[in-house]
């Protein structure tokens with residue numbers, strides 16, 4: 001009786017030892033004492049930071065939201081008629097996405113403008129800006145101005161951007 005108890009205790013001790021060592025080895029890896037670069041780590045991914053250029057569309061992809069710029073194909077044509085509905089929508093979107101920098105009248109005097117030290121928001125009523133094409137406005141809204149104005153392609157859908165463009169044209173009058 002006593003001998004078989006001895007054997008059982010020894011076996012149990014052995015099992016605990018083996019399991020304990022295994023557990024210890026696993027902890028070494030899970031606490032990164034020995035670091036293995038598992039490919040599932042969050043930092044290894046094609047993410048990009050705020051205000052960074054948007055990722056280019058995958059090769060051979062076709063836009064499904066209507067005529068949008070295709071890199072290297074120049075400025076797109078405005079497909080949206082500048083009727084009252086479009087301009088009204090554009091005005092609302094301008095108040096949400098642009099006014100803080102460009103100001104309610106588009107003259108570059110929004111509440112954020114004083115804090116932009118290096119580059120003041122463009123005066124959208126000026127002849128210089130108004131002489132640009134609708135497609136150029138569209139690209140500016142979509143891609144921003146490098147280091148000066150953020151790309152707003154994630155804030156505004158393609159049709160919304162054209163509504164804003166149509167609204168920008170009405171700013172000419174206040175010049």
Ligand code: HEC
Nearest residue numbers: 097098101119120121122137140141145148149150152164
């Ligand atoms: C964070 C502030 C900011 C916001 C928001 C912003 N802009 Fe701008 N925008 C600027 C600045 C700064 C410039 C001037 C860049 C320069 O000096 O070339 C500019 C320039 C422009 C220009 C002139 C580009 C050119 O080719 O000369 C247009 C058009 C324009 N913005 C339209 C818009 C519209 C439309 C929106 C909203 C959908 C918008 N911006 C939102 C800061 C802003």
